[in-house]
Amino acid sequence: MSKKMILYNFDPSSPVRAVKIVAKILGLELELRDVNLLEHEHLAESFLKLNPEHTVPTLIDNGFVIWDSHAICTYLIDKYGEDDALYPKDLQLRARCNQRLFFDAASLFPRLFACGYHVFFHGGTEITKDKTDPMYSAYEILEAFLAEDPFLVGNNFTIADICVALTLSYLVTYAPLKEDKHSKILAWLNRVDQTIPFFAEFNTKFKNNFHESVLSTLEKNKQI
Structure with missing residues (x-):
């Protein structure tokens, strides 16, 4: 380079x-x-x-x-990359990884964007059920992905885990995870934290700031 x-x-x-x-x-x-x-x-x-x-x-x-x-x-x-661990070259594993990435791009992130637009640009005063229901539907799919596997592509930690975990860290402000329904997701998020020792360095502060920003903006919108 x-x-x-x-x-x-x-x-x-x-x-x-x-x-x-x-x-x-x-x-x-x-x-x-x-x-x-x-x-x-x-x-x-x-x-x-x-x-x-x-x-x-x-x-x-x-x-x-x-x-x-x-x-x-x-x-x-x-x-x-020195190897293909994060993005497997095996065609079936790569296809699964791509599918999870497309799920992030086409399902998770648009839900996050729509709710953010509602709060920050349309003056939303609350997170309504029509916004959270699609998020919880997506969580059900994530639970299914993780039904028998520790990561989103079987036993392999990949970029799919990184991208989806980061999107999810913002989504949960709008639609909190529930221990009785999303135990596999919660365990997986902890696994991601443990797999990348610096993951929290890149995420925790921004996740907390986002949470506070959403709450303060909702409150501000109620006063307008």
Whole structure:
């Protein structure tokens, strides 16, 4: 690698932090360039030319530009990983890993985004059942994924565990996990923490800040 890769960064973003975790596991150095989404810096003309979807994370690796956390993570492992442990080359294991990543992208994260939009941009004063029901339906699927396996791809800890765990850490503010219904998810989250010794470093502060921000915004919206 001739020079440090550039990552367009927004610390509170769970997808951004998924890329950072994978990079740290792989021993890669990233040059972080902060993009303040709250100040609409992602809509600047220069950033739109780089990434027309104007999303973070966005990565530049020696002139190659890629965005979407799942695409970035798989790219980094395929190019720089010493082995395929995090993203298996075995076709069936990779297919399962991809399916879990697509579940995160197509099911979990859209539910998180919709609820966040309701609270932070539409002045929502409470988390209504029509918002939490889809989240709990997704939790049932996660419980099924983990019915007989310690991780989302069988016995193998992969990037699917990283990405889904980070999304879930925000989702639970809106739809808390229940010990009697989600015991496998709770045990799995603890397993992820134990597998990556620095996972909490990349997640706990932001998870707590997010929780407090949602509660304070809901209260503020009630007073308007």
